Amino acid sequence: MHDKFRLIIRTPEEEVIDREVESVYLTTETGDMMLLPEHAAFSGSITYSPIILRDQTHEEEYVSRRGVVFFSNIKNECHILCQQAELKDRVDYDGLQVYLALVEAHIAKGDGLSDIHMRFLNDQKLALVQEIEAKEA
Numbered sequence: 001m002h003d004k005f006r007l008i009i010r011t012p013e014e015e016v017i018d019r020e021v022e023s024v025y026l027t028t029e030t031g032d033m034m035l036l037p038e039h040a041a042f043s044g045s046i047t048y049s050p051i052i053l054r055d056q057t058h059e060e061e062y063v064s065r066r067g068v069v070f071f072s073n074i075k076n077e078c079h080i081l082c083q084q085a086e087l088k089d090r091v092d093y094d095g096l097q098v099y100l101a102l103v104e105a106h107i108a109k110g111d112g113l114s115d116i117h118m119r120f121l122n123d124q125k126l127a128l129v130q131e132i133e134a135k136e137a
Contacts, residue, residue: 003037004021004022005036005037006075007021007024007053008078009080010081011084017053017062022036022037023053024052024078026049026052028045028069029047040071040073041072041073043068043071044068044069046068046082047127047130048065051063051085061088062088063085063134065127065128067080067082069081091135103124103128107122
């Protein structure tokens with residue numbers, strides 16, 4: 001039995017993490033969960049989620065928006081592919097407020113936007129609101 005598993009977090013711009021961890025806490029569309037070594041095979045989607053990594057020596061908290069998570073029991077690996085992931089203490093909440101206002105303005109105007117664009121903007125708004133509310137909690 002393994003006491004750790006490999007965690008890989010990637011965004012379109014970078015590989016954020018690729019290392020062994022003992023546990024990962026995150027939130028998917030089905031709710032909060034903790035992944036441990038040899039977890040059952042799993043896939044889910046993430047709108048907004050804190051991602052808490054733990055091992056014997058420390059804990060780190062990241063935040064992610066708009067992504068998917070896969071756990072392979074055969075490989076004992078977790079992959080998180082997301083639009084954005086960063087350490088929680090590096091998040092620019094003022095910038096998020098500005099971006100949220102821009103997204104809301106585009107939704108309100110709606111001129112010339114396809115259904116796909118509107119769906120993307122509404123999903124983005126939901127993720128931004130959840131991230132801002134999590135900071136305030």
